[in-house]
Amino acid sequence: MGKITFLNPEFFWLFLLIPLAIVWLIYTRKDQAATLKISSIQGFKANDTFWVKLRPYLSAFRLLALSSMIVALARPRTVDVSNKTKTTKGIDIVMAVDVSGSMLAKDLKPNRMEALKTVAADFAGERPNDRIGLVVYASEAYTKTPVTSDKAVVLEAIKSIKYDNVLQDGTGIGMGLATAVNRLKDSQAKSKVIILLTDGVNNAGFIEPETAADIARQYGIKVYTIGIGTNGMAEFPYAIGPNGQFLFQRMKVEIDERLMQSIAKKTDGKYFRATSNSKLAEIYGEINKLETTEIEELKFYDYDEKFRPFVLLAGLLLLIEIGLRNTVYRSFI
Numbered sequence: 001m002g003k004i005t006f007l008n009p010e011f012f013w014l015f016l017l018i019p020l021a022i023v024w025l026i027y028t029r030k031d032q033a034a035t036l037k038i039s040s041i042q043g044f045k046a047n048d049t050f051w052v053k054l055r056p057y058l059s060a061f062r063l064l065a066l067s068s069m070i071v072a073l074a075r076p077r078t079v080d081v082s083n084k085t086k087t088t089k090g091i092d093i094v095m096a097v098d099v100s101g102s103m104l105a106k107d108l109k110p111n112r113m114e115a116l117k118t119v120a121a122d123f124a125g126e127r128p129n130d131r132i133g134l135v136v137y138a139s140e141a142y143t144k145t146p147v148t149s150d151k152a153v154v155l156e157a158i159k160s161i162k163y164d165n166v167l168q169d170g171t172g173i174g175m176g177l178a179t180a181v182n183r184l185k186d187s188q189a190k191s192k193v194i195i196l197l198t199d200g201v202n203n204a205g206f207i208e209p210e211t212a213a214d215i216a217r218q219y220g221i222k223v224y225t226i227g228i229g230t231n232g233m234a235e236f237p238y239a240i241g242p243n244g245q246f247l248f249q250r251m252k253v254e255i256d257e258r259l260m261q262s263i264a265k266k267t268d269g270k271y272f273r274a275t276s277n278s279k280l281a282e283i284y285g286e287i288n289k290l291e292t293t294e295i296e297e298l299k300f301y302d303y304d305e306k307f308r309p310f311v312l313l314a315g316l317l318l319l320i321e322i323g324l325r326n327t328v329y330r331s332f333i
Contacts, residue, residue, distance in 0.1 A: 004306070007075035014070045018063060025059045061321035065314040072310035080302040090130040090293050092147045092189040095120060096180040097161060098198040098228075100138040101169050104246060105199065107234035107253065108277050112199055113161065115277045116228065121158045123284040124151060129293045133183050136161060137176030139168040139204030146183055172205025173198055173256075177212035177223070177263070185219045192219070193291055195284075196263065197226040201256040213263040223267040224287050225260040228274045229253040 006012075097116065108115040124132050133147035134157045145157040177196055184192045194216065202209050216223055234253050237246040257273065264271040270290070274280035 004076055004078055007077060009074055011070055011073040014073070015067070018067065021063060021066065025062075058321055058324060061317045065317035065321070068310045068314035068317065072307040072314065074307075076306040076310070078304045078306065080304075081300070090149075090189060091127075091191040091193055091291055092131045092133075092184055092187045093127065093193045093195065093291070094133040094135055094147060094180040094183050095158075096135040096137060096141075096176040096194055096196045098138070098171060098173075098176065098200070099136045099161060099163055100171050100200065101163055101237055102171075102199050103228075104163055104237045105229065105234045105253075106248065107230035108228070108274075108280065112228050113163065115280055116197065117158055117161055119277075119281050119284050121155055122281070123288060124154050124158065126288055127293070131189070133180075134158065134161075135176060135180045135183065137172055137179065137205075139170030139172045139175070141172060141175040141179040141205075143179060143183055147187065168204070170204030171198060171200040171202060172207075173202040173259070174207035174209040174212045175205035177209060178207045178215065181212060181216045181219060181221060184221050185215075190294070191291065192221045193269075194221055194223045195226065195287060196223055196260075197228055198260070199228045199253075199255060201254055202259060209259055209263060210266075213266045216267050221267060223263055223269040224290075225264045225269065225271045226274055226280075226283055227255040227257055227260050227271070228280065229255055230275045 097120070099113070103113040103116075104111045128151065131147040131149045132151075132154045134144040134154065135141055136144050144161070145153055148154060173196070176198075177194065180194045180196070184194065213223065230253055232253060233250045235248040236251040238249050238251075239247045241247050255273075257271070261271040263269070272283040272286070274283050
């Protein structure tokens with residue numbers, strides 16, 4: 001059963017008239033009643049029949065009829081929403097993620113890479129109407145997953161991000177950006193966005209970041225850049241120990257913020273600095289708000305009017321009241 005709503009709820013204000021009607025009925029009843037003084041009413045008590053006891057309640061029929069009419073005027077009805085159709089004009093987004101060894105630094109908890117994976121997965125989950133792809137890069141870059149609307153594929157790809165020896169260590173920002181642009185250049189989406197994340201300076205690859213940014217601008221791709229890493233010193237991996245574990249030492253955090261700001265400005269994007277887990281989450285939350293998706297919903301409403309029973313009830317009550325006053329109680333009026 002659908003939810004009961006009222007088309008004209010303002011008519012409920014008429015219930016304020018009910019107390020006035022009660023006062024009026026009491027006042028007029030006194031005027032209509034005749035007075036007879038007798039020494040005792042003992043002889044009349046045996047004649048208290050059902051009809052005699054019913055007469056004082058005749059006015060209640062009229063008040064109930066009035067209340068029923070007020071509810072009918074408010075137009076009660078049930079509504080069921082069905083056949084919901086959704087049309088979306090989504091956004092194609094590619095996340096270009098730095099997976100160089102420095103992403104294992106522990107200034108974010110448990111490290112930069114794991115903090116990023118958590119936030120990126122939440123971001124992807126909050127974009128149900130958009131297609132998302134993933135590019136990873138170090139000194140070289142490759143597409144981990146092309147832009148797709150299958151969020152399970154995207155989330156699995158984000159979960160599997162890790163540092164390994166597939167890519168030569170280094171930071172090729174231009175390589176990562178160019179690869180992401182290549183995934184979006186033929187997109188027909190209303191908006192194309194790259195989220196480029198790095199924790200260092202460009203020191204590898206054969207494509208300059210500025211050149212890749214120029215290409216992105218030519219294809220109408222907006223680039224949001226994120227520099228990840230605390231200010232000052234952080235625990236960086238510098239070697240692999242005899243048992244295969246990473247060895248860490250404190251080193252200065254260096255991010256080419258001027259380059260990241262330039263890329264963002266050139267493509268009408270924005271640069272962010274993530275110095276903590278919470279700040280990184282805030283950045284992805286802000287990007288989520290900046291890039292909104294147009295959604296058009298078509299809903300079919302099935303209304304079932306419920307005022308008729310109240311009209312019939314009011315008519316029945318008035319009919320009973322008028323009928324009794326003009327038949328059984330005619331001599332009293």
